Amino acid sequence: MFTMDDLNQMDTQTLTGTLGSIFEHSSWIAERSAALRPFSSLSDLHRKMTGIVKAADRETQLDLIKKHPQLGTKKTMSGDSVREQQNAGLNKLEQQEYEEFLKLNEHYYDRFGFPFILAVKGKTKQDIHQALLARLESEREMEFQQALIEIYRIARFRLADIITEKGETQMKRTMSYGKGNVFAYRTFLKPLTGVKQIPESSFAGRSNTVVGVDVTCEIGGEAFLPSFTDGDNTLVVATDSMKNFIQRHLASYEGTTTEGFLHYVAHRFLDTYSHMDKITLTGEDIPFEAMPAYEEKELSTSRLVFRRSRNERSRSVLKAERTEDTITIKEQYSEIMDLQLVKVSGNSFVGFIRDEYTTLPEDGNRPLFVYLNISWQYENTNDAYASDPARYVAAEQVRDLASTVFHELETPSIQNLIYHIGCRILMRFPQLTDVSFQSQNHTWDTVVEEIPGSKGKVYTEPRPPFGFQRFTVTREDAEKEKQKNDEAIGTLKA
Known part of the structure; x- marks a missing residue:
């Protein structure tokens, strides 16, 4: 686990290596974030990294989306993606379930031109299957923006897995909703x-x-x-x-x-x-x-x-x-x-x-x-x-x-x-x-x-x-x- 002080003191190469897997196979985002230091909190770091993606051109954003693996696939993917899909039970699909996920993922890719992306942390394979069916009914631009939103969520979860804010002086404020x-x-x-x-x-x-x-x-x-x-x-x-x-x-x-x-x-x-x-x-x-x-x-x-x-x-x-x-x-x-x-x-x-x-x-x-x-x-x-x-x-x-x-x-x-x-x-x-x-x-x-x-x-x-x-x-x-x-x-x- 790293603290914000650790990240703020790293050289660019070390920071890129540390945060390079936060966005799937896209270490350039971590490298560019070095120029945006200091990071005051995990939320501040996440906001700056997602800001880099939001400022990128459409082609670069599409390339980032396409770097993500299909959910339920048995193909090679990053270590983070492997763990996330395992936690959702996607590595234990029955043969019939696997074939169903494969068919739906291919249908989704054919319809939109990029893979179905979902932040799967905390979700079951049933939740994922239901979301995939529902989003097949969306329009392409809506799915493009939803894919980016899911990528931002995945990044937030991955940052939380490697960064601790323990020991930082946080401003106490009232902040809740419900x-x-x-x-x-x-x-x-x-x-x-x-x-x-x-x-x-x-x-x-x-x-x-x-x-x-x-x-x-x-x-x-x-x-x-x-x-x-x-x-x-x-x-x-x-x-x-x-x-x-x-x-x-x-x-x-x-x-x-x-x-x-x-x-x-x-x-x-x-x-x-x-x-x-x-x-x-x-x-x-x-x-x-x-x-x-x-x-x-x-x-x-x-x-x-x-x-x-x-x-x-x-x-x-x-x-x-x-x-x-x-x-x-x-x-x-x-x-x-x-x-x-x-x-x-x-x-x-x-x-x-x-x-x-x-x-x-x-x-x-x-x-x-x-x-x-x-x-x-x-x-x-x-x-x-x-x-x-x-x-x-x-x-x-x-x-x-x-x-x-x-x-x-x-x-x-x-x-x-x-x-x-x-x-x-x-x-x-x-x-x-x-x-x-x-x-x-x-x-x-x-x-x-x-x-x-x-x-x-x-x-x-x-x-x-x-x-x-x-x-x-x-x-x-x-x-x-x-x-x-x-x-x-x-x-x-x-």
Whole structure:
């Protein structure tokens, strides 16, 4: 591996030898690039080398295209081309497949006058075959320009294989793009079974007969800088392609949870597009609830009819980054959002600071209406993907735990409520490291204080603004709370 400093200090002959194979059998591009030093980054080097090709005349560009081998051929080619085609499985074609590729390649050459070129890194032989069939329908000028684009992509991949930017001082900037509201629905996904049962929840799994997810995909990497600065889309993956990629991979996903699906898709993205450095995927579940059905003179649950359900929404977030050939999960968490709970009595709020700014009266028994966003993180992120279902924490269980604690607790404040909910979640699921809350107070305003013959009251929506809280409950908090509970039980027994 070479650094930019190495390349900038080489003499022209050494630089030409080092970069001579980046463009197939065309070392003249590397030789001319020597005059364009210094190179500030891999992207800068790639931009300057492709600029040399773009500035060349049509005949020179055609000659460069013709220097590339046919895909799937058994003829002699450069070492780089051999490795790239091997990685795509083109060296293991069955005889019938080989003859099909040979026939299509010859048809393509006869139609356009140059070989079919495709940056095959991350692609399968099926992907290549499909692309070849599709591009046979194009016009010649479109294919000429597409061939150059593919050559630029191949060059970028080859540069990344021999150059490291480690140790360079990179300017930190915000640079990403992506696609939101990618809706995908799947029927008959593998059921989620074997989850740990807890006293506070009847949740035992999901049939996954119909599954919906709303995905947001955001990608980044230095390779995309030219698309912002120069309008160069050579390495841009269209957001429409992202949408199709996500939706089609829901078909090949063999797991049972949204968390696992995001993990699967993130790895497939980074494996397919090796110039991506990082990806963030957010998946919001679209829940469906089985409806009642009257069958054989008995009311039961339909196995075919479902309705959109639940006010709250569960969501998963995964952030992954590539360092050379290693993909690392930088962050993963699950959450339930907009859980709205009201408890009509057993809640108080007293003892707070009272001064000249205070108009809120103390209340020893009030209704309490809260909105909760609850997120949780695993000590081992693999537990989130439900490879061992007994260590998976379902959003339904977190929801039921929150409502149970709310029911049990004489609530002195929302702050204390979310603390005890978090502790209970961590006690039930020791595989979690922490539980975080974003809560809002939407307690109703009283309209009628007393109703004759009833203990009820009449309320209306509260006037804005609303109060909110943010808090993270840690494993240490849960252990201290458990110790206090154990000591209290010991005292009662004594």
